[in-house]
Amino acid sequence: MHLFRSMATLVSITGASLILVGCGQKSGQQKETITTSTDSELTTVDPSKTTAVGTFNVLNNVDEGLVRLGKDSRVEPGIATSSTVSKDGKTYTFHLRKNAKWSNGDPVTAHDFVYSWRRTLNPKTASQYGYLFSGIKNADKIQNKKAPVSSLGIKANGDYQLTVTLEQRIPYFKLLMGFPVFFPQDSKTVQKYGSQYGTSAKTQVYNGPFTLTQWTGTNLNWTLKKNPTYWDKKHVKLDNVKFNVTKDPSTGLNLFNENKLDMAQLSATQAKQMKNNKDLISRKQSSNYYIALNQKNKVFKNLKIRQAMSMIINRPMLANKVIGGGAINNDSFVSKDLAVSPKDGSDFTQDVTAPTSMGYHPAEAKQLFKQGLQEVGRKSLHFTLLNSDTYDQKQLSEYLQSALEKLPGLHVTLNNIPGRVILSRQADHQFQATVANWFADFSDPITFLNILTSTNPSNISQWKNAEYDRLIDASNNDDGGNAEARWNDMVKAQNLALKDQAIIPLYQSGEKWLVKKSVKGVIYNTAGANYNFKDASVK
Structure with missing residues (x-):
């Protein structure tokens, strides 16, 4: 994936990676907000078309796939509550939870996964990520226009059971399921907005812990807001994660020192000057x-x-x-x-x-x-x-x-x-x-x-x-x-x-950060979508 950042933080273009910098606030009894900064703007939140790590980091928090990737990329239940795999490793059956909804109230079903995968692989979509489906039955043929999109090895068995058929065993298949390209899409929303789908916060719907708000498609700030329709909302502690594009690290450092940010990525010079700072941490990047x-x-x-x-x-x-x-x-x-x-x-x-x-x-x-x-x-x-x-x-x-x-x-x-x-x-x-x-x-x-x-x-x-x-x-x-x-x-x-x-x-690349002790539970993984805010909080 490309990082905008330094290519989305730094894409790639592709992920930062996402440069995450934040300012934690609690207002009222339960309000928890982290204000973060990133050095690159969003371009689209269409999971079939983006290649930017910054966008994937957003999608990883506003949407959810069959699984979620927790700490150290550990596979955890997402929209699927359980799954089984055949002895030859070529057939996966996923059982979906019945209480998952989109932010517009539509239920999240197996059909949404079928629709999303077919849309991404459809040559008309011109996705740069279709190759990731290689190994799934007929994916390569579809990409090469030698088979219809409907022949892809994914099938909805009713609303809440999904079967995926592979051409050969894929050792990293479960990890793929935690990557946003494999997340579901609401066909009603795609058809409603057409070419405008995913070009702003309002032309997309969400099924993850947060929803995207206040992004017009061109502005340099946006907010992830706790999703009231998310199936596991009771375990989401943050009310908001606010992003502001800040391309000069000196600005980020100043805001951190003014207690307006909780996490600030440092330049090489800054990192050397602050090598003994108690708030300094390192993040590896794949x-x-x-x-x-x-x-x-x-x-x-x-x-x-x-x-x-x-x-x-x-x-x-x-x-x-x-x-x-x-x-x-x-x-x-x-x-x-x-x-x-x-x-x-x-x-x-x-x-x-x-x-x-x-x-x-x-x-x-x-x-x-x-x-x-x-x-x-x-x-x-x-x-x-x-x-x-x-x-x-x-x-x-x-x-x-x-x-x-x-x-x-x-x-x-x-x-x-x-x-x-x-x-x-x-x-x-x-x-x-x-x-x-x-x-x-x-x-x-x-x-x-x-x-x-x-x-x-x-x-x-x-x-x-x-x-x-x-x-x-x-x-x-x-x-x-x-x-x-x-x-x-x-x-x-x-x-x-x-x-x-x-x-x-x-x-x-790697990153040096100053991180306030008040920010807890932000999961960072070196591969895939880097940031997971589901369990984050401000103490």
Whole structure:
């Protein structure tokens, strides 16, 4: 998923991630409010169309799927009270609660899940997340327009029983069910608002702990309000979670010091200055920030040019000095601390072999760049680097410009634009080079590796490699039931993508926060929708 943020907090675009900053209040006997800040605006709350982590964080609190993901991504009951799975792992039956309602009073039924999944997969919807349904019966055929949407392996058995049929065992299936793309949608509301559906708070309905209010579709503030129709409302303690877009971390820090925010994300400089502050905490993120080069451009099809641009970047300095805030140099596309080997429990990144081009080798980079220019018949290269306009991403852009222009004959122009625009530009491949990011949708390496396949809508660099596609297909299909074989497929695929410089990985992000002691119970997960406010409170 993309993060607007620093890409929604920082999308991706995709999730922050969501930059969460809040000010806790209790007024009256039961009123509890957290005021938070985020550095990127909302673009849509249509679960079939968004790719932004900030939006997924909102959807995770205003809607609910078959399951909810609690602390450490633990699967907990959501709209489904229970489920069973066949011995071969290919058929799931979910039993839905009968007291779940939408905020307009409609009951939440199995038909809402069938409708939502079919809508997302329908090629007419043009969802960038349809690939996540791969492995569900006929999902790939539907995406490729070789089967009707009605053939998808999901069936409502009456109003409160749902059957999902898979083509092969999916090890992370229950985790997927906790991701907003798989949440239900109210068909009556979609049809009522048509193209305006999800473009403002009033053109959507909600079945989760909160409802979205006060968002017009373009304004820079909105509120999550406790949902009086939510089936488990008695356990929701907060009355409101208020969001305000604040792109400059110095503003957030000032508001925190004035007791107007409960949680404030810090810049690298701020974090260093406050390293001994008792309110300072760290949040890991399952993410990767990278440069995507539009490989429809002849120049960027040249491997030596891509490798040279990678080798001229000092990643340790970039992570520690420029970005900070817990960012790390990963030498990988898949994030660290996301998944462990079924064989020996080692982290996925330990099995990956980083090529020379992932290291800092300025002399070799200059030589390679010169050779690459000669191969494409150029003496120099000038391109524009697109990135979001948040504080930390402007800092990143300036560093990259300085580093890349050390390559003889290369000139880089910077273009930092709002998050709502950059996602659209990236999706439409309207860029020469861009800083992008990907935040894990669930705790499995495939959440990163899938997006580099040649037909994936999120493959914004448009890199293509038949062997890579074969390995990912094998991990999702033939080897899906063999944990070690599947793991080896993914390791080989990652090594291939890094060696061929499919993208230029930069760093894995982290966050440093100041958090007031009064805020309790906010659940943060590194993968998927990061924030869950259902159990949060102000003490």
